[in-house]
Amino acid sequence: MQDKANILLIGCGGIGTIAALNLELGGKAIVTAVLRSNYEHVKAHGFSIKSIDHGEVKGFRPSILRNTIPDVEKENLPPYRYIVVTTKNYADVPPTVAEIIRPAVTRGYTRIALVQNGLNIEKPLIAAFPENIILSGVSFCGSHQVSLGEIVHEDDDELYVGAFRNPNLNPDEEDAAAKEYCEIYGAGGKCNPQFNPNVGFSRWRKLLYNACLNPICAVTDLDTGRIQLADGAIENLVRPAMEEIRAGAKACGHDLPPELVDFMITMDPITMYNPPSMQVDIRNGRFCEYENIVGEALKEGKAKGVPMPTLTVLYGLLKAIQWRTKERKGLVQIPEPEDHTVKK
Amino acid sequence: MQDKANILLIGCGGIGTIAALNLELGGKAIVTAVLRSNYEHVKAHGFSIKSIDHGEVKGFRPSILRNTIPDVEKENLPPYRYIVVTTKNYADVPPTVAEIIRPAVTRGYTRIALVQNGLNIEKPLIAAFPENIILSGVSFCGSHQVSLGEIVHEDDDELYVGAFRNPNLNPDEEDAAAKEYCEIYGAGGKCNPQFNPNVGFSRWRKLLYNACLNPICAVTDLDTGRIQLADGAIENLVRPAMEEIRAGAKACGHDLPPELVDFMITMDPITMYNPPSMQVDIRNGRFCEYENIVGEALKEGKAKGVPMPTLTVLYGLLKAIQWRTKERKGLVQIPEPEDHTVKK
Numbered sequence: 001m002q003d004k005a006n007i008l009l010i011g012c013g014g015i016g017t018i019a020a021l022n023l024e025l026g027g028k029a030i031v032t033a034v035l036r037s038n039y040e041h042v043k044a045h046g047f048s049i050k051s052i053d054h055g056e057v058k059g060f061r062p063s064i065l066r067n068t069i070p071d072v073e074k075e076n077l078p079p080y081r082y083i084v085v086t087t088k089n090y091a092d093v094p095p096t097v098a099e100i101i102r103p104a105v106t107r108g109y110t111r112i113a114l115v116q117n118g119l120n121i122e123k124p125l126i127a128a129f130p131e132n133i134i135l136s137g138v139s140f141c142g143s144h145q146v147s148l149g150e151i152v153h154e155d156d157d158e159l160y161v162g163a164f165r166n167p168n169l170n171p172d173e174e175d176a177a178a179k180e181y182c183e184i185y186g187a188g189g190k191c192n193p194q195f196n197p198n199v200g201f202s203r204w205r206k207l208l209y210n211a212c213l214n215p216i217c218a219v220t221d222l223d224t225g226r227i228q229l230a231d232g233a234i235e236n237l238v239r240p241a242m243e244e245i246r247a248g249a250k251a252c253g254h255d256l257p258p259e260l261v262d263f264m265i266t267m268d269p270i271t272m273y274n275p276p277s278m279q280v281d282i283r284n285g286r287f288c289e290y291e292n293i294v295g296e297a298l299k300e301g302k303a304k305g306v307p308m309p310t311l312t313v314l315y316g317l318l319k320a321i322q323w324r325t326k327e328r329k330g331l332v333q334i335p336e337p338e339d340h341t342v343k344k
Numbered sequence: 345m346q347d348k349a350n351i352l353l354i355g356c357g358g359i360g361t362i363a364a365l366n367l368e369l370g371g372k373a374i375v376t377a378v379l380r381s382n383y384e385h386v387k388a389h390g391f392s393i394k395s396i397d398h399g400e401v402k403g404f405r406p407s408i409l410r411n412t413i414p415d416v417e418k419e420n421l422p423p424y425r426y427i428v429v430t431t432k433n434y435a436d437v438p439p440t441v442a443e444i445i446r447p448a449v450t451r452g453y454t455r456i457a458l459v460q461n462g463l464n465i466e467k468p469l470i471a472a473f474p475e476n477i478i479l480s481g482v483s484f485c486g487s488h489q490v491s492l493g494e495i496v497h498e499d500d501d502e503l504y505v506g507a508f509r510n511p512n513l514n515p516d517e518e519d520a521a522a523k524e525y526c527e528i529y530g531a532g533g534k535c536n537p538q539f540n541p542n543v544g545f546s547r548w549r550k551l552l553y554n555a556c557l558n559p560i561c562a563v564t565d566l567d568t569g570r571i572q573l574a575d576g577a578i579e580n581l582v583r584p585a586m587e588e589i590r591a592g593a594k595a596c597g598h599d600l601p602p603e604l605v606d607f608m609i610t611m612d613p614i615t616m617y618n619p620p621s622m623q624v625d626i627r628n629g630r631f632c633e634y635e636n637i638v639g640e641a642l643k644e645g646k647a648k649g650v651p652m653p654t655l656t657v658l659y660g661l662l663k664a665i666q667w668r669t670k671e672r673k674g675l676v677q678i679p680e681p682e683d684h685t686v687k688k
Contacts, residue, residue, distance in 0.1 A: 050685045142684075154684035219563055220664040229678055230667040236660030271682040309653030316580030317661075320564040323574040334573055338615040340486075340498035341394045 005184055008070065008080040008104050009033045009062065011087035014143035015115065017047050017151045019086060019185070020062045021054060026187020032080075033062035034069055041148040051143070051153035053190045071103035079106035082113055082181060084137070088281070089116045091291035092322065097121075098128035105129055111177045113137050113161070117210045118292025119203055119300060122164035133177045134164045138202040140209075140267070142274055154272055159185065159193035160202040204249035204297075205256055208264045209276075211294050212241035215314040218278040218288065219321070225273035228265065237310065238265060244308040248301030278318075287325055290318035349528055352414065352424040352448055353377045353406065355431035358487035359459065361391050361495045363430060363529070364406045365398060370531020376424075377406035378413055385492040395487070395497035397534045415447035423450035426457055426525060428481070432625070433460045435635035436666065441465075442472035449473055455521045457481050457505070461554045462636025463547055463644060466508035477521045478508045482546040484553075484611070486618055498616055503529065503537035504546040548593035548641075549600055552608045553620075555641050556585035559658040562622040562632065563665070569617040572609065581654065582609060588652040592645030622662075631669055634662035 005028060009020050012033045023029040035042055046059035070077050083101055101112065108131040114121055115137035122134045142155030161182050163174030175197055182193040196202050216237050217227055227233050242261045249256045268274040281288045294315045301308045326332045349372060353364055356377045367373040379386055390403035414421055427445055445456065452475040458465055459481035466478045486499030505526050507518030519541055526537040540546050560581050561571055571577045586605045593600045612618040625632045638659045645652045670676045 052685050052687055152685060216661075216664075220661055220668060222664055222668055225681075226668070226671065226678065227664070229676075230664045230671075232660065233664040233667070236663065237657065269682075269684065271679050272684045273681050310657050313581065313654050313657035316576065317560075317564055319580065320560075320566055320571070320574045320577040323577070324564060324566055324570070327570065327574075332573075334570065335615050337569075337617050338613075340613065340616045341396050341496060343396055 005029045005081045006078055007031050007082045007084060009084045010101065011085060013145045014151055015139055015141050016086035018141055018143050018153055018157055019084060021060060022185050022188050022191050024062060025190060026184060028184040028187045031062040032064040032066060034066050036067065038148050039067040045149060047149050047151055049151045053157055069100060069104055072106060080104055080110050082111050084113045084115060086115045088289050089121055089292055090287050090289055093287050096124055098124050105132060107131055111135055113181060115139050117206065117289060119296035121292050126166050130168055133169060133174050134166065135178050135181060136162050136164050136199040138206050142268060157191040159191060160196045161193050162196045162199040162202060164199055201254045204254045207245050207297050208242050208260055211245055211297050211311060212238055214276045214278040215294055215318055217276050218282045219317055221279065223273045223275040224268040225270040228270050234265060241310040244311050245297060247306045248297055248308060251304035251306045252300055282321060285325060285328060287322060288318060290322060294318060349373045349425045350422055351375050351426045351428060353428045355429060357489045358495055359483055359485050360430035362485055362487050362497055362501055363428060365404060366529050366532050366535050368406060369534060370528060372528040372531045375406040376408040376410060378410050380411065382492050383411040389493055391493050391495055393495045397501055413444060413448055416450060424448055424454050426455050428457045428459060430459045432633050433465055433636055434631050434633055437631050440468055442468050449476060451475055455479055457525060459483050461550065461633060463640035465636050470510050474512055477513060477518050478510065479522050479525060480506050480508050480543040482550050486612060501535040503535060504540045505537050506540045506543040506546060508543055545598045548598045551589050551641050552586050552604055554637050555589055555655060556582055558620045558622040559638055559662055561620050562626045563661055565623065567617045567619040568612040569614040572614050578609060585654040588655050589641060591650045592641055592652060595648035595650045596644055626665060629669060629672060631666060632662060634666060638662060
């Protein structure tokens with residue numbers, strides 16, 4: 001790897017900005033970041049970061065800032081070696097990730113790293129780009145954009161990288177790409193990403209947090225600190241949900257040790273009062289990623305005959321809440337109200 | 345029954361006001377109503393009612409308005425024959441109903457009618473007033489106070505009255521009291537309350553609505569119209585919860601016919617967009633009656649070995665949300681937040 005890798009980063013919020021910082025820091029990458037709501041602010045002022053790994057960083061800007069997805073052919077740009085996607089992934093709200101990134105992908109060359117949660121997220125990407133390597137990034141990185149361009153990063157950036165298997169591609173080349181990405185990302189010395197070829201294990205492991213704390217915090221509007229304090233919430237809700245994920249993972253061949261349950265419950269210290277992303281999204285009337293995170297886990301578990309009663313109810317609630325968001329955004333129409341105070 | 349019955353009504357919101365209207369209308373009762381937040385308004389202007397049963401009623405005032413619970417002995421008042429309680433009943437937030445009504449109860453004489461939801465609500469009352477008849481009122485009456493003193497009543501007032509059995513009292517006298525209350529209430533001709541000695545049946549029957557639609561609407565913040573429209577909410581959530589209530593009721597000796605499920609789902613027409621009380625309470629940051637409605641049903645079902653997975657999760661969520669309400673009201677203390685952007 002002589003030249004710097006040409007990397008396109010899509011999604012520059014809490015997680016994406018820390019990724020951009022690590023990628024640029026090691027000197028092995030040039031990052032083009034696609035920003036949306038914070039584009040004008042960051043162009044003018046850069047990011048202002050307060051990070052457990054990086055300390056205070058003022059005025060950070062990725063090498064190239066854009067507010068549109070690059071169209072490599074039309075704009076005659078050099079191809080991207082990696083496209084790193086850190087946006088949310090809504091299976092039930094278009095456009096899809098594949099549609100979004102298509103103009104920036106060079107067939108057979110660009111590696112697509114999905115730093116996103118949930119199961120089976122690679123399937124539509126492999127279908128859309130059957131000759132491209134698709135990487136899995138599983139990130140634990142308590143980092144939030146608290147106001148435009150202002151990032152607060154409270155949890156060490158833990159990153160597990162592997163390749164999603166595409167039966168048409170050479171697994172050694174897929175693994176080599178994952179290792180190279182780790183090398184570029186870790187070169188700055190502030191994060192030590194782990195190459196983990198067992199992508200399924202990493203993803204199910206993170207579901208212990210994401211499919212359990214995320215929806216329970218979202219539905220109760222209690223952050224991960226308060227959920228540890230609230231009457232019975234851990235024993236009545238979180239622990240049963242996590243045991244269902246362990247059972248589902250096991251049925252799918254991934255043995256998550258029992259002590260991971262307590263590890264995930266206390267991963268965010270109480271006094272951090274960290275609202276997980278799904279809670280933040282629902283609080284703010286935004287869509288949430290329940291399909292990939294809860295729905296796919298349920299689907300996999302059910303296919304193996306694993307009972308998942310807690311996750312079943314959480315899934316039903318999140319699906320109804322997603323409909324509510326669609327209705328409030330005017331994406332579904334409902335009948336006009338009628339006066340029922342008069343007998344018909 | 346020569347004289348008018350002296351009735352004390354506690355709680356004059358949507359349900360209580362319609363009760364006061366029916367009780368006064370037949371000429372067989374004098375109602376003293378205890379109001380709180382709407383006292384000054386109603387004293388000055390009366391209630392303004394728009395009702396499917398009563399049409400438009402302006403300036404309605406119960407015979408006597410009060411803003412405190414009468415202390416019969418200290419104030420030297422004639423004893424109340426009935427105390428009708430239509431307030432919310434929070435098992436986990438003091439004061440209890442028994443504590444609230446105690447100064448108005450005349451030992452062995454006053455009948456206490458609990459027009460409140462849930463199971464086992466009579467137990468603390470029988471313990472506190474072992475010589476008094478305790479009546480059960482199960483009301484379906486889509487009536488809301490939409491602003492101070494303004495009542496919108498959209499669903500026919502359906503009322504099922506029976507006596508809670510107190511082993512120390514004569515069941516015939518208990519039933520006679522329940523029948524008399526029906527007679528007084530129905531005398532105005534606008535409501536035909538049903539005497540139903542099978543109190544358990546009436547209460548489990550109403551749980552089909554209350555333990556299912558109430559919490560599901562509350563947690564998703566979708567009213568009973570939208571819940572019928574939302575993606576899969578009926579099939580994923582409402583119907584499973586209702587079948588669990590049917591199974592619990594059956595195990596306790598009450599055979600709720602299967603067609604009641606659809607009857608309850610569509611009881612509120614879609615275009616009414618009726619938010620059930622628990623949803624209204626949670627929307628407004630108020631406590632909710634989850635213990636008597638969901639918790640007691642679960643307890644009874646579990647004691648008979650009935651699996652209730654949907655209600656178990658809903659109960660856990662509501663308990664956590666109740667804690668959130670307590671925390672937001674300052675009733676529980678939590679540790680101070682700490683800065684986690686600095687390595688310790």
